[in-house]
Amino acid sequence: MSKFRIAVHITPRKGLLDPQGNAVRDALRTLGFNSVKDVHVGRYIIVETDAYDALTAEDAVSDMCAKLLANPVTEDFEIESAVPA
Amino acid sequence: MSKFRIAVHITPRKGLLDPQGNAVRDALRTLGFNSVKDVHVGRYIIVETDAYDALTAEDAVSDMCAKLLANPVTEDFEIESAVPA
Amino acid sequence: MKFGIVTFPGSNCDYDAFQAVTDILGEEATYLWHKDHDLQGSDVIILPGGFSYGDYLRAGAIARFSPIMREVAAHAKAGGPVLGICNGFQIACEAGLLPGALMRNSHLQFVSAEVRVRVENSDTMFTNLYDRGEILRMPVAHGDGRYVAPPGVLEELEAEGRVVFRYADADGGINADANPNGSERNIAGIISEAGNVLGMMPHPERACSPLLGSNDGVRLLESILARVAA
């Protein structure tokens, strides 16, 4: 067993209203960043877990996303490659 | 001008209590993911902006982070390379 | 004396602050629109509670860039009193009028309850009508009320008597059970270095009538009156 670090990106599902992203976009424009077209705000989760190898670690995290970390109704998730921690 | 997409990771500053990370870690263990050692929860922000080139876009986003997107007292941020959107 | 109460988009305790000032204190109050640049001659500024800009991103993060905040900062710099309540406290921290930050409650839930706070410093322009060590009852209602500050800053606040209120139990004990949000050192309210900006999570403006459970907040407003009028 070795320790791995896996990063997960969770973003609001496309097409669903993203009030948080909209508020940040508008705020940035008010601050003078007029070229900002769009903003999406999601979650960034880092999981440190023991596993036999990177693949097993990634599989486990994918399972965690489906079960807990992401809300399948409103969110999409993306898992980065595991790195030794 | 072209459109770029820049991802930003904002994480709770090390050493600060991360109750959300701890709660997720405990929850994952309750669900049977016993090998999970630690979890950190941060924000993932995607900015889509117009800029002359990738570098200018990244600079602008770095400025956005310093001004608004991250709280310097409690958070660290990291900007990924701009990709054409 | 005139109180200016800032209405940010999403403020929802501006009305309560207005009522407390006009109805209970019998003083003049005016709403200040976030897009304006005019304090309308206000002597005291209240940054009220609520969810400015929905508290999206971070509580208070967007509101601090509202046009009116430039004048509020100038007013504070000139020694004018500023009272930040709940979301107003969060905005004041984000704006750098007060040190530290307010993070998600440690239990991760919104908390609406009556709490007790102990008066730690009764020698401020906001607390001069209280006794030091006195226990006050006030409502809290927030999701992001956990006060944090870098270690050095905490020591400095303590040393300078700038921790004004601390969550306490009925007997004045400072302990985890009395702490509704996990704030460091049970801190419920702090004051700026110059002593003219107070930020607090509990709602004094909701504690202004025995009919509603407590009028312990009245003397906070009266303290300002006493000091500024003097």
Add this chain to the structure above:
Amino acid sequence: MSDVKPRAGDPVITPALIAEHGLTKLEYERLVGMLGRSPTFTELGIVSALWSEHCSYKHSRPILKTLPTTAPYVLQGPGENAGVISIGDGLAVAFKIESHNHPSAVEPYQGAATGVGGILRDVFTMGARPIAMLNSLRFGSLDDSRVRYLFSGVVKGIGDYGNCVGIPTVAGEIVFDPAYANNPLVNAMCVGLLHEEDLIRAKAEGVGNPIMAVGARTGRDGIHGASFASEDLSDASGAKRPRIQVGDPFTEKLLLEASLELIKSGHIVAIQDMGAAGLTSSSAEMAERGDVGVTIDVTRVPTRESGMSPYEILLSESQERMLVVAKKGREDAVRDILTRWDLTAAVIGEVIAEPVYRVTEGDRVVAEFPGSRLVTDCPSYSPEARESSAIADLRAADPFSIAERAEERDPAWTLEQLLSAPTIASKAWAYRQYDSTVRTNTVIGPGGDAAVLRIRGTNKAIAVKTDCNGRYVYLDPRVGGRIAVAEAARNVACTGARPMAITNCLNFGNPTRPEVFFQLKEAVAGMGEACRALGTPVTGGNVSLYNESPSGAVYPTPVIGMVGLIDDLSHITRATFQKDGDTILLLGELGGELGGSEYLATIHGKVIGAPPRCDVERERALIDALLGAIRAGVVSSAHDCSDGGLAVALAECCIANPEHESGADIDLSSHSALQDRAILFGESQGRVVVSSPAPERVLAIAAKAGVPCAQIGRVALESDTLAIKLPKRSLRSPLSRLRRAYHETIPKIMARTPEHSTFDELAPVAAH
């Protein structure tokens, strides 16, 4: 009439498509008859939404007509966005309850949040400023992790939305029963305050007046939510998830302020929330009420996504939107107000003289219906109603035939079991997440019998509460319907308020099943009887049918939202014991019934017997006596007996307020004709526990009103025990144990699952 032709790219109308739209063959024929031709895809969508149960009330309209709706103080009865009653001093109260059951079953956080948003809009479109939120929730057993996930998600959704908008959530009820396992009920109620002269109705008027879309932009959210709400929940519902809308309470707050400013400005003639079936139902209903025609151009509707079809724009259920009929020439003034609040307003149509409902896409007509027949011609059904014989058998069973368990020899054990039943235990875990004090009017918040809000500028207050015991309605719908109203009235009266009027939310199963339709008919009949006797007309409500899952229908649950008026602040009365040495009295009869009780359900796992009798005239007398005593100033506290009976009521009087506990000594030993357990835990109706410093005055007032009343004990502030002498035994419970049972149960259960409260938008567990 215009020439309406199918739009390029629209699906062809087939029997399968018609079925998918929830229309029966007969309904489709009715539509063709009305149009005199085949409908376009857009028209099919419109009709599917408007003729859905949710919008058309096709199975409930004739039944609802039997309810009383008038009183001199009713300014607006059913038919508008919310009911309105006058409370004197030129002031009025607008209130309404609504369900969001199906969305919450699929996505509890957003489902509940958008339910709160919708009911808020219903109230502020009447010109009222919302002053309080309530809710009524039903879930399965908390032992189930999926139920805990639903419960925590719904509570967080309600809290986050109401807290952000800044309206206090002050009262409600939460019941846990396996009957709701796969079909939770989430009903939200809003109460608003207005000056009578600001009352505005959603009635399109004035030919040539522009119709404007105001607030958030339209996206592809929740298309066909209304018809979704009119189907059974099956496993296939999971596939419908993209329909779920996302709420934005921040925009709602801006919309609230902007709308109230708009109404005051005099620039508009009507305003209505775009709720279920969105633009379609709001525009059609406004036209029908005003008996005018309308035309709408979908290309002028501000959208969030590009390429939306007329069908999608018309049926979108994007939140935080309003439809406004402005006065001609005031368009810019309207826009200015919205702009000040960072919101958009766009002219999208016009009121026309020609009696048609017309939708265009630019110049092309994509839908057109004659007159207001779209609304008025919708079908109406009275299917067969027949009681299920299985339920009749349950009712006939004798609860006293059930033997006591060995542990029951100590009644303190039974009492603690009941206090820790999640349905009875303190709901502070939930309502601590609701801001209940914002707006500084909350005199009594969650935790009392009803919530009390003072009315500024007067010496008055209003009391509000939601109530229903679905188990009673299940066992006997007529009696259960009566009890729901009577209990709500009693709760309001316990705070010192005269019950004034109700709103209601009828949560039932599939009405095409005879036993469900029977329940609906009977329950509404019972409600009507109680409303007439108590003088509390119905000013509005909501019907939610098809609350079924593969495991069956929910208990029939007609939730009552009651509003009462207190005309002197000094009459406000609390539920818990206040003063040492006060005499404790029981207003009403001891009763001794056990049928349908929480005792049978919790201790014996049985749902049997006839629910308690409910004599509505006696309920009326009880309320008169109670209010008489309160107004005479001789009542220190008043708390009604409901779930768990007299023993639970007494325990709550002792420990419900953790800041002020007191013991009590009670003597009921003279009632030897009754079983001890029936005395303690029977749920006979029409009873209130009162504490008083002047018991003889209470007795005299009760006698005059013809209400039985007896002294049963004394408040013992310093005692740390609730002691009750019974004919055969006695009960002694240390307050510390009662406190633990009552206050710690739900927090402990919810602590088992930290995963459920982790994120803002909750993550579900592995139940899907």
